[in-house]
Each structure stands twice: as C-alpha cells, then as structure tokens.
Amino acid sequence: MTLEIKIDTRKQIVGIVLSIIFIIAGCVFLFNPKILGDHPFKDEAMFAISLTIVILFLALLIFLSYKIIKKTIGLIINDEGIKEQISAFGVGVVRWDEMSGFGIKKQIGVPFIIIYLKDKNEFIDRFSGLKKATIKKMQNHLERQLQLAR
Numbered sequence: 287m288t289l290e291i292k293i294d295t296r297k298q299i300v301g302i303v304l305s306i307i308f309i310i311a312g313c314v315f316l317f318n319p320k321i322l323g324d325h326p327f328k329d330e331a332m333f334a335i336s337l338t339i340v341i342l343f344l345a346l347l348i349f350l351s352y353k354i355i356k357k358t359i360g361l362i363i364n365d366e367g368i369k370e371q372i373s374a375f376g377v378g379v380v381r382w383d384e385m386s387g388f389g390i391k392k393q394i395g396v397p398f399i400i401i402y403l404k405d406k407n408e409f410i411d412r413f414s415g416l417k418k419a420t421i422k423k424m425q426n427h428l429e430r431q432l433q434l435a436r
Contacts, residue, residue, distance in 0.1 A: 291361040293372060298350050305347040312339035361399070368401065377413075377421075384409055 314321060316336035319329055362369040367381040380401055387402045403409050410421050 288362065288364040290359045291363070293353060293358060293360040295354060298354050301350045302347060302354075305343045305350065308343040309340055309347065312336045312343065316340060380409070 319332040358371050360372045367379050369379045370377050384403055385401055386404045389400045391398050391400050
C-alpha cells in the first residue's frame with residue numbers, strides 16, 4: 287500500500303509572492319540605497335545586505351517554483367519506508383528498520399512529522415558532500431530525530 291501526501295500549493299504560492307516582494311525590495315535598495323534617507327549603514331554594507339537578500343530570495347523563488355512546476359509529492363509512505371521530498375535537503379527514503387518511532391510536533395503553528403532514528407550517524411553516513419556536511423551541522427539540533435515540514 288502506498289500513501290502520497292501532496293505539498294500544500296497555497297503555501298508555496300505565498301512563498302513565491304513573498305520572495306518576489308523581497309527580490310524587488312532588495313533590487314530597489316541595491317540600486318538606490320538612499321531611498322531610505324539617512325541609514326546607519328555605509329553604502330558598501332547596504333549594497334552587501336541588499337545583494338544577499340536578492341540572492342537568497344531568488345534561490346528560494348527558484349526552489350519553490352521548481353516544486354510547483356514538477357508537482358512534487360511531499361511524502362510517500364509505502365512498504366519500504368517514508369520518502370521525503372519536501373525540504374531542500376531531500377533526505378530520500380527513511381526505511382522502517384531505521385526508525386524507532388515517529389510523531390507530530392508543532393513549531394510556530396506549523397506541524398512537523400518527527401521521525402526518531404535508531405542510529406542517526408548511520409543515517410547521515412548515506413550522504414556525501416554538502417548535504418552530509420549540512421546535516422551533520424544540524425546533528426545536535428536533530429537529537430536522533432528527523433523533522434519533516436508538512
């Protein structure tokens with residue numbers, strides 16, 4: 287039996303709209319930092335802040351647009367385990383034999399599926415490169431669990 291849970295398109299569209307707003311605002315500040323009048327930043331710092339905002343929200347815009355265009359299924363639960371396709375990490379399949387349990391936790395009103403892992407290090411060792419380094423940095427925060435936003 288397979289259960290597919292779709293990504294909430296409304297949240298994706300809200301994210302896209304907010305990304306576009308931040309990109310436009312970042313571009314305005316990038317090309318005309320004096321629009322704020324007197325500000326506490328030097329022009330170089332304002333340029334760096336604006337450029338960072340534009341780059342981050344452009345990356346988010348591309349990521350969210352890709353998820354909507356591809357009509358990605360968020361979670362696939364089947365006999366093999368749970369396949370996560372929600373986050374930017376894309377941890378893939380978490381097999382049933384790797385889990386010790388799971389639950390639901392709310393953070394800032396957003397429900398998360400929490401998967402408790404038997405051996406977190408064995409799970410992390412499946413990855414390589416930037417994905418592995420990022421997951422390892424978050425390791426202390428995860429505390430033997432994997433959080434998947436819904």
